[in-house]
Amino acid sequence: MPSVVAFEDVSFRYDGMWAVENVTFEVAEGAFVAVLGPNGGGKTTLAKLMVGLLRPTQGRVRVFGDDPARSARRIGYVPQVSTISPAFPITAGDLVTLGRAGGNGPRSWIGPRRGRDARKAVMAALASVEMDAFVDRPIRALSGGQRQRVLIARALVSMPDILVLDEPTASIDPAGKSCVIELLDRLAVHRTVILVSHDLAAAVPQATAVTCINRQVIHNPAPVLTEPMLELMYGVHRANCPMGTFIHDMARVLPMAGEHAPRQEPVNA
Amino acid sequence: MLEALAYPFMQKALLSVVLVSIACGIVGALVVVNRMTFLAGGVAHAGYGGVGLAFFIGWPVMTTATLFAVGAAILAALITLRERERLDVAVGLLWAGGMAFGVLLIDLTPGYNVDLMSYLFGSILAVGNDVLRTMAISVGALVAIAVVFYRPLLAVSVDREFARVRGVPVAAVHILLVATVALAVMTSVPAIGLILVIALLTIPAYLAEMTARSLAMLMVTAVLWALVFSLSGLALAYAFDLTSGAVIVATGVITLALAEGARFGVRRIRRCSTA
Numbered sequence: 400m401p402s403v404v405a406f407e408d409v410s411f412r413y414d415g416m417w418a419v420e421n422v423t424f425e426v427a428e429g430a431f432v433a434v435l436g437p438n439g440g441g442k443t444t445l446a447k448l449m450v451g452l453l454r455p456t457q458g459r460v461r462v463f464g465d466d467p468a469r470s471a472r473r474i475g476y477v478p479q480v481s482t483i484s485p486a487f488p489i490t491a492g493d494l495v496t497l498g499r500a501g502g503n504g505p506r507s508w509i510g511p512r513r514g515r516d517a518r519k520a521v522m523a524a525l526a527s528v529e530m531d532a533f534v535d536r537p538i539r540a541l542s543g544g545q546r547q548r549v550l551i552a553r554a555l556v557s558m559p560d561i562l563v564l565d566e567p568t569a570s571i572d573p574a575g576k577s578c579v580i581e582l583l584d585r586l587a588v589h590r591t592v593i594l595v596s597h598d599l600a601a602a603v604p605q606a607t608a609v610t611c612i613n614r615q616v617i618h619n620p621a622p623v624l625t626e627p628m629l630e631l632m633y634g635v636h637r638a639n640c641p642m643g644t645f646i647h648d649m650a651r652v653l654p655m656a657g658e659h660a661p662r663q664e665p666v667n668a
Numbered sequence: 669m670l671e672a673l674a675y676p677f678m679q680k681a682l683l684s685v686v687l688v689s690i691a692c693g694i695v696g697a698l699v700v701v702n703r704m705t706f707l708a709g710g711v712a713h714a715g716y717g718g719v720g721l722a723f724f725i726g727w728p729v730m731t732t733a734t735l736f737a738v739g740a741a742i743l744a745a746l747i748t749l750r751e752r753e754r755l756d757v758a759v760g761l762l763w764a765g766g767m768a769f770g771v772l773l774i775d776l777t778p779g780y781n782v783d784l785m786s787y788l789f790g791s792i793l794a795v796g797n798d799v800l801r802t803m804a805i806s807v808g809a810l811v812a813i814a815v816v817f818y819r820p821l822l823a824v825s826v827d828r829e830f831a832r833v834r835g836v837p838v839a840a841v842h843i844l845l846v847a848t849v850a851l852a853v854m855t856s857v858p859a860i861g862l863i864l865v866i867a868l869l870t871i872p873a874y875l876a877e878m879t880a881r882s883l884a885m886l887m888v889t890a891v892l893w894a895l896v897f898s899l900s901g902l903a904l905a906y907a908f909d910l911t912s913g914a915v916i917v918a919t920g921v922i923t924l925a926l927a928e929g930a931r932f933g934v935r936r937i938r939r940c941s942t943a
């Protein structure tokens with residue numbers, strides 16, 4: 400499989416502190432990558448480097464062999480739901496239409512085309528997340544889970560080849576979380592998915608590869624956690640782990656290296 | 669009351685509040701959804717520096733003050749683009765620095781006694797033809813900006829990060845946004861002044877936000893609310909011989925308090941009926 404995302408010795412510094420350091424890994428086309436790590440470990444920084452929101456302090460990031468900003472039209476980005484004010488006066492349909500914004504030259508200033516084709520694309524994107532019935536509903540009248548689905552539809556409306564999701568199950572109730580997890584399972588069939596989450600139950604059931612980050616990165620192109628990954632993320636060994644239950648839960652949804660247990664069926668938390 | 673409309677100064681006052689309502693309604697909608705009220709306040713006070721500069725160098729006051737305020741706003745936009753967390757410092761500098769600069773320049777202007785209060789609180793009944801013409805041109809420019817750049821302004825207002833990922837020129841749109849705030853503020857100065865304009869930028873848009881389903885609808889509804897406050901405030905000011913700018917703002921504040929009270933009451937009743 401050719402790689403669609405490549406980090407080549409990438410480091411990024413915020414205010415003199417290294418958020419990610421000497422990161423090198425590749426994401427294969429069609430993979431479903433779970434990016435795991437503790438809070439403050441650099442997960443969101445990694446996602447932002449991937450979509451071109453941040454530029455590496457050193458090293459380079461390639462998306463489809465090019466600068467992420469130049470591959471913007473092939474990337475669907477779902478930021479954390481909290482980036483949008485729920486009080487903003489906009490309907491679900493109009494919010495999804497903004498997923499067609501941007502482009503090169505004057506198009507970036509004029510905005511997305513409106514018309515029958517645009518409406519069709521918006522309805523198709525909303526239908527793919529089962530939100531087409533809410534097209535004219537203001538976002539303030541939607542639940543957290545429904546709003547998250549609309550944000551995913553906004554990322555899908557431009558038919559991206561890669562979908563990068565940053566904590567899509569954060570700040571939504573368990574029922575909404577379960578719907579989003581099921582949805583991701585379906586979306587991963589047609590594209591590369593990179594899911595950043597601190598929530599193991601949300602991130603790993605569908606994963607075909609795992610990236611663990613805590614300033615540095617260990618990438619495994621198989622859906623298997625290794626002892627070095629645990630040590631990197633939480634500084635613990637499984638054998639003498641003070642968080643035994645936690646590690647047990649982690650291993651239940653994602654096998655540890657050296658274990659021959661078959662991969663678990665997706666868990667819908 | 670209607671007989672007052674026979675006076676030319678009243679006709680001009682009426683026309684000026686209509687223009688101010690259009691400017692503040694449209695730009696207020698952008699200010700409220702972008703949570704930029706504090707920045708708008710800074711820009712408004714920076715405009716005072718432009719007033720001082722105009723008197724000092726002897727240029728036309730409104731044009732000079734408008735250019736100065738737009739320049740200061742663009743500078744603030746550039747600073748806050750790179751260091752958004754330092755927005756408070758940038759606005760504080762604009763706010764106090766602009767005022768101080770204006771006062772100093774007027775002090776240094778030889779033999780000139782300026783009625784500074786008219787720039788701070790407006791003098792609606794003294795609006796002349798030249799000022800009206802400048803206001804009309806500014807409002808025309810603001811409407812054109814809102815129509816032509818509606819989509820990028822919406823994209824940046826909803827979600828800056830996503831807009832940047834999609835290739836929308838976020839920095840340029842941010843600068844345009846802050847410059848339109850400066851233009852709207854300076855358009856409103858002759859009628860309601862630098863200080864009271866903040867209320868007309870925020871109260872109508874905040875009330876409109878309660879019901880609007882789109883940014884365009886928010887702009888239109890905010891213009892209508894601003895017209896209600898301006899016209900009723902002007903009428904009350906004429907009837908009771910009060911300062912018109914202050915009455916316009918007081919009308920808005922009282923309406924907002926009543927609307928919030930009604931909203932609170934409805935919520936309480938709903939909660940009690942579901943309990």
